[in-house]
Amino acid sequence: MQLSGHVQKKQFSTTRMIPTVILLVLCLGSVLGLPDGAPNGICSTLMPRHPGTVAQTSTPPYQVLPAAGQGRVRLILGSPQGLAYEGFMILARDLETGEYVGEFANLPESARHMECLDGVKNGVTHIDKRKKQNLEFDWEAPPYYEGTIIFNSTFAQDYSTYWVGVESPRITVLKRSIDILTAPTPTTTPRTSTPPYYSPTVKTTVNVAENPLYDGCGTTKNCFGAPDGCVEEKNCDAIVTVLVRGERYLFELQAQGSKYVAVGLSDDRKMGEDSVVECVDTAGKIGLHMSWNSGKTNSRRSTPEDAVRLESSFTQDGIIGCKFWRDKMTVVQGREYDLVNTPYNLLVAAGRSASTNGVGFHDVAYSASPEAKLLSDVSGFGATSDVLIRVHGALMLASWIGTASIGILLARYYKQTWVNSQLCGKDQWFAWHRFFMILTWSMTIIAFVIIFVEIGEWSSATIHASLGLVTTILCFVQPFMAALRPHPGTARRPLFNWAHWFVGNAAHICGIIAIFFAVRLNKAKLPEWVEWILVAYVVFHVCTHLFLTFAGCSSDRQANKRVNSFPMKDIHARGSMSHPDVRGDAPYSGMRKLVFGVYFVVIVCFAVALIVINVFAPIEKTWQSLVNATSNY
Ligand SMILES: *[C@@H]1O[C@H](CO)[C@@H](O)[C@H](O)[C@H]1NC(C)=O
Numbered sequence: 001m002q003l004s005g006h007v008q009k010k011q012f013s014t015t016r017m018i019p020t021v022i023l024l025v026l027c028l029g030s031v032l033g034l035p036d037g038a039p040n041g042i043c044s045t046l047m048p049r050h051p052g053t054v055a056q057t058s059t060p061p062y063q064v065l066p067a068a069g070q071g072r073v074r075l076i077l078g079s080p081q082g083l084a085y086e087g088f089m090i091l092a093r094d095l096e097t098g099e100y101v102g103e104f105a106n107l108p109e110s111a112r113h114m115e116c117l118d119g120v121k122n123g124v125t126h127i128d129k130r131k132k133q134n135l136e137f138d139w140e141a142p143p144y145y146e147g148t149i150i151f152n153s154t155f156a157q158d159y160s161t162y163w164v165g166v167e168s169p170r171i172t173v174l175k176r177s178i179d180i181l182t183a184p185t186p187t188t189t190p191r192t193s194t195p196p197y198y199s200p201t202v203k204t205t206v207n208v209a210e211n212p213l214y215d216g217c218g219t220t221k222n223c224f225g226a227p228d229g230c231v232e233e234k235n236c237d238a239i240v241t242v243l244v245r246g247e248r249y250l251f252e253l254q255a256q257g258s259k260y261v262a263v264g265l266s267d268d269r270k271m272g273e274d275s276v277v278e279c280v281d282t283a284g285k286i287g288l289h290m291s292w293n294s295g296k297t298n299s300r301r302s303t304p305e306d307a308v309r310l311e312s313s314f315t316q317d318g319i320i321g322c323k324f325w326r327d328k329m330t331v332v333q334g335r336e337y338d339l340v341n342t343p344y345n346l347l348v349a350a351g352r353s354a355s356t357n358g359v360g361f362h363d364v365a366y367s368a369s370p371e372a373k374l375l376s377d378v379s380g381f382g383a384t385s386d387v388l389i390r391v392h393g394a395l396m397l398a399s400w401i402g403t404a405s406i407g408i409l410l411a412r413y414y415k416q417t418w419v420n421s422q423l424c425g426k427d428q429w430f431a432w433h434r435f436f437m438i439l440t441w442s443m444t445i446i447a448f449v450i451i452f453v454e455i456g457e458w459s460s461a462t463i464h465a466s467l468g469l470v471t472t473i474l475c476f477v478q479p480f481m482a483a484l485r486p487h488p489g490t491a492r493r494p495l496f497n498w499a500h501w502f503v504g505n506a507a508h509i510c511g512i513i514a515i516f517f518a519v520r521l522n523k524a525k526l527p528e529w530v531e532w533i534l535v536a537y538v539v540f541h542v543c544t545h546l547f548l549t550f551a552g553c554s555s556d557r558q559a560n561k562r563v564n565s566f567p568m569k570d571i572h573a574r575g576s577m578s579h580p581d582v583r584g585d586a587p588y589s590g591m592r593k594l595v596f597g598v599y600f601v602v603i604v605c606f607a608v609a610l611i612v613i614n615v616f617a618p619i620e621k622t623w624q625s626l627v628n629a630t631s632n633y
Pocket residue numbers: 044045046047093150152153164165166167189190195196197
């Protein structure tokens with residue numbers, strides 16, 4: 001906006017020179033409800049004076065994020081898209097009266113106060129044209145004030161690109177507390193027809209879901225919490241957020257039902273060799289401590305001078321919270337922690353026991369971020385962390401929906417089909433059965449190894465994991481059993497046939513059920529309707545089996561007739577004499593081939609569709625935000 005330097009100064013000196021009388025009249029005017037009773041043109045319109053330019057009408061790529069504190073509101077002026085701005089101006093007004101209320105405090109270097117009423121610091125604007133990002137400062141309510149306010153602002157990306165009237169969510173100020181309305185008022189452009197003044201806002205109270213700590217997660221700050229997926233749901237048992245302010249890092253920790261909540265900086269996803277900061281409630285007094293994880297044990301260390309500074313802390317409604325600064329460079333245990341240049345994994349932990357010299361086991365929550373990442377890098381948070389889970393899903397789907405289904409079908413119904421041709425010296429059905437089953441086996445083993453690499457430990461807690469393990473074990477032994485099979489015709493051959501059939505089918509069924517349960521896993525991030533695709537698959541698969549079974553029965557009857565009527569038909573064929581039909585396709589083979597063709601195509605479609613959904617499920621979101629970002633221009 002460049003409320004360009006000289007224009008601003010002029011504005012101000014004029015303001016100062018206005019005799020008090022006129023000021024009083026104007027104040028009176030505003031009280032009497034004269035439109036925009038502000039003495040200062042810029043204050044009332046928020047329009048920068050940039051001749052020859054007009055305000056943008058698109059959705060502003062900037063926003064004002066408020067976080068309620070004790071008698072004050074902390075504001076962050078940022079951009080979800082990470083865009084910088086050169087100029088800005090922000091005012092706080094009472095929604096009903098339109099009056100300027102409160103004062104701004106704790107301004108960063110690049111900002112200064114604006115006085116819309118003489119002597120009252122009721123606005124903030126920039127000092128210079130340097131690019132700014134995520135400026136942060138406070139707004140304090142006047143003593144005894146009660147009402148609903150809104151922050152109205154203007155952001156200038158450059159001289160001619162600016163957005164006027166970027167509104168914050170509404171804030172309800174009660175005498176002792178400040179609440180922020182959940183739904184941010186839609187950011188309006190200057191050309192909205194309905195003036196937002198006097199909207200019948202209801203007083204709301206902050207409940208857990210509206211915890212302002214979550215505001216800006218993934219846009220202005222990094223957030224990481226336990227259990228998985230809780231940041232999106234805003235219901236973490238323990239959470240850490242990290243906001244970068246220039247050279248300093250503002251950490252916020254919160255946990256429910258705990259005596260302590262701690263954050264660790266780690267080089268890996270496991271406990272051990274981590275620098276930990278704890279926010280601990282010892283006998284009602286909250287303190288900040290540094291400690292060190294060596295292996296699985298944590299021991300407290302004296303906190304180096306100025307390495308971390310507690311900004312604020314609280315316990316309320318069973319929630320413990322701390323806000324502290326950590327320098328970009330600290331030395332702990334002789335190791336340098338460089339937050340600017342070194343990516344770290346975050347560990348977050350909370351527990352119910354703590355004493356004056358250490359914290360107890362993290363029995364409330366514990367989690368480690370999946371990948372090391374620069375704390376200043378907000379964009380794409382967590383987006384790439386689940387590649388291995390996607391690969392696991394894709395391989396398991398390909399093997400159990402795809403290759404296993406086809407391989408099993410071949411072995412079951414196609415021994416008497418394509419008998420006159422061979423592949424590599426084996427019957428067609430056998431060659432293909434073996435081919436599909438080897439594929440299944442390899443993909444399953446790879447997927448199994450991958451998920452262990454990703455998760456790093458055995459989590460027997462989920463049905464998916466247990467069934468997956470059973471499937472993998474059954475699948476694993478199958479080829480070894482097959483290799484050791486007795487010769488056809490020997491006494492133990494039927495036993496092998498049954499065992500092979502049983503183990504294979506058990507593995508297939510367990511695999512499919514495990515896939516059903518995977519849909520419900522948070523980590524998989526699959527939409528629920530995927531279950532219906534799986535149901536469709538099961539129905540199709542079962543129907544095909546039923547059909548082929550019945551077809552097989554009638555084919556047998558037919559074959560028996562044929563054997564009886566032409567007993568010598570195949571006597572000179574390559575096959576043995578005991579089964580005259582063995583070297584000719586059983587009856588109805590054309591129909592069976594057709595069924596197989598259809599089955600193959602449909603199964604491939606199912607597998608491909610599921611794999612695509614599995615791979616793209618998280619990308620859906622990324623795609624959406626990409627669309628959102630571009631639609632702003
Ligand atoms: C914010 O400022 C714009 C532009 O001056 C104005 O149209 C809008 O009504 C203001 N909103 C509020 C709530 O004051």
